[in-house]
Amino acid sequence: NAGVTQTPKFRILKIGQSMTLQCTQDMNHNYMYWYRQDPGMGLKLIYYSVGAGITDKGEVPNGYNVSRSTTEDFPLRLELAAPSQTSVYFCASSVLTGTPNTEAFFGQGTRLTVV
Amino acid sequence: AQKITQTQPGMFVQEKEAVTLDCTYDTSDPSYGLFWYKQPSSGEMIFLIYQGSYDQQNATEGRYSLNFQKARKSANLVISASQLGDSAMYFCAMRGWAADSWGKLQFGAGTQVVVTP
Numbered sequence A: 001n002a003g004v005t006q007t008p009k010f011r012i013l014k015i016g017q018s019m020t021l022q023c024t025q026d027m028n029h030n031y032m033y034w035y036r037q038d039p040g041m042g043l044k045l046i047y048y049s050v051g052a053g054i055t056d057k058g059e060v061p062n063g064y065n066v067s068r069s070t071t072e073d074f075p076l077r078l079e080l081a082a083p084s085q086t087s088v089y090f091c092a093s094s095v096l097t098g099t100p101n102t103e104a105f106f107g108q109g110t111r112l113t114v115v
Numbered sequence B: 001a002q003k004i005t006q007t008q009p010g011m012f013v014q015e016k017e018a019v020t021l022d023c024t025y026d027t028s029d030p031s032y033g034l035f036w037y038k039q040p041s042s043g044e045m046i047f048l049i050y051q052g053s054y055d056q057q058n059a060t061e062g063r064y065s066l067n068f069q070k071a072r073k074s075a076n077l078v079i080s081a082s083q084l085g086d087s088a089m090y091f092c093a094m095r096g097w098a099a100d101s102w103g104k105l106q107f108g109a110g111t112q113v114v115v116t117p
Helices: none
Strands: A004-007 A010-013 A019-025 A031-037 A043-051 A054-057 A064-066 A076-078 A087-094 A110-114 B003-005 B010-014 B019-021 B024-026 B032-039 B046-052 B064-069 B074-079 B088-096 B105-107 B111-116
Touching (some): A019 A110, A043 A064, B046 B074, B074 B088
Antiparallel strands (some): B064 B074, B088 B111
């Protein structure tokens, strides 16, 4: 059972470079989320999606872009990387069909360092 | 807008004792869900327990129970009979269920728990 898969697991970027963090889930979940977690801190919501073609901003969307062309995939794009984007990024997914009661399943995270 | 607050940055607890982790929240949504997750030092996020805003009974799941006080907007996690493996970061989270927060899942800052022998 793959669940939520994130790639890469680690990445070092130079300031100003761009990259895409990949996230795919095989559970046919409609909701998907991207979070960042700075050291010793909580998870901050970057973007989320309620289904293919529908995305919305979370708490900290600046500097990031997302798209959701399929149910399975929810890539996160970093344009012009900055040191402030050094963090661990988590992707998560849920199935929601009318109540808020299902838990989110998380990927293993991507540790990104911008130097 | 919804907000989750965890005011205890860290706690020490002795093995076999119970510990209560505080979580307060603020939302205008009439329906919402509250979650607790555990993050060990290895970094993965582990779901522990869920409480719905309309649930009449407090949720329990093994050694975890949720002390839900809707009027006070609090959803405290109680871990009974602590074990060394309970040492981890614990996060409270809320999912709103209204037009401007449909399915949005937001987390508190977390509480670091250290269980000592």
